[in-house]
Amino acid sequence: MSATPHRSRPGAFGPDSFQLLLLRRMADFQPGLAEAARLRLGATLAEQREANRRWQAMGRSPGSRGALARYRSVLGPPESAGPRRIGDLECEALLWPVPLWPELRFEVLAGPDGAVWNEWLVRAPGARGPALETDADLLPWSATVDEVARAFAPVRPMEGTAPTRWRLAFTASGRALVAEFTYGLLQRVQPAGEAGS
Template identity: 70%
Template sequence: MDSARPFGPLDFQLVLLRRMADFQPGPVEDARIALGASLAEMREANKRWQAMVRSPRGRGSLSRYRSVLGEPESHARRRIGDLDCDAYLWPLPLWPDLRFEVLAGPGGAVWNEWLVRAPGAPGPALRTAEDLTPWCCTVDEAARAFAPARPREGSAPTRWQLDLTLPGGGSCVAEFTWGLFQRVL
């Protein structure tokens, strides 16, 4: 991977995979190979992404996503509680049934960034804890399937946890990276 070439969608997918490798090294390895990238290329993509994110002269968050992923597939205004924001969706070849969603407030400040189900794509049938398999669902899908769900702080900025209510009254904690389910704790 040539560090002089523009950082693009392939690199960005490698960044997402790099963080997921902490929990799901097997599927990440398979996905990395499917993308035709080496382990060194995945590390280099992550290094370049971190440099962009931390650069004092870097682009704002929303413009950074546009420069990396191109123009979004879709854009819509969304109301969350009493706040209005813009929702942008980008396709990623590695996950054809998902979209990378960025929620941005006034001035392009990014409030949230994660994988969500693509509009019109069927979601998984989630009925029991056994249905929660790596990469099977998004945060929103798990929260709806196992309501009431209570959000918890994750162990890193790109991680989320949910306390889920299981059928029969039990509960579990589900962990997500970039919005994609990784494991039950």
């Protein structure tokens, strides 16, 4: 049974505030898309800045309960949670709906001690992903890290330029490219020579 995303109470940091946080990071690459999404949420730039400030403060608070507890308190009960094996390691995969992107879920992978190993957007179970055949199909916000990695294998993971960013190097249509992601969602694709080291 799937959980219904709960709306943020006025003044509370909830799902709407969390989506503003995601958009603030994505605006570095796609300011137009991020602004349009912010307006769909009915939020001002000041509210978005405040959401970012509060999220940072929650993480630095002396009484902070850890990243996983923070996600649970902000997003509510996960839509689903279950064991996941990554190589020889066991972890728990928790998924939350993200109303701005109904076909995606926010996934948190947590170790046995509750430490968060990874946090990003993934395709919702059962949702159909994009058809990725050439680099022309790689539109902003159209695909996740896993989808691009599968479609254009082999890929080479590269260090992101910030903690919430990932990069993949690959070849498509005979060109060396680098795809950049924020919170696991594709933001842009550039020729490898223009994407930096």
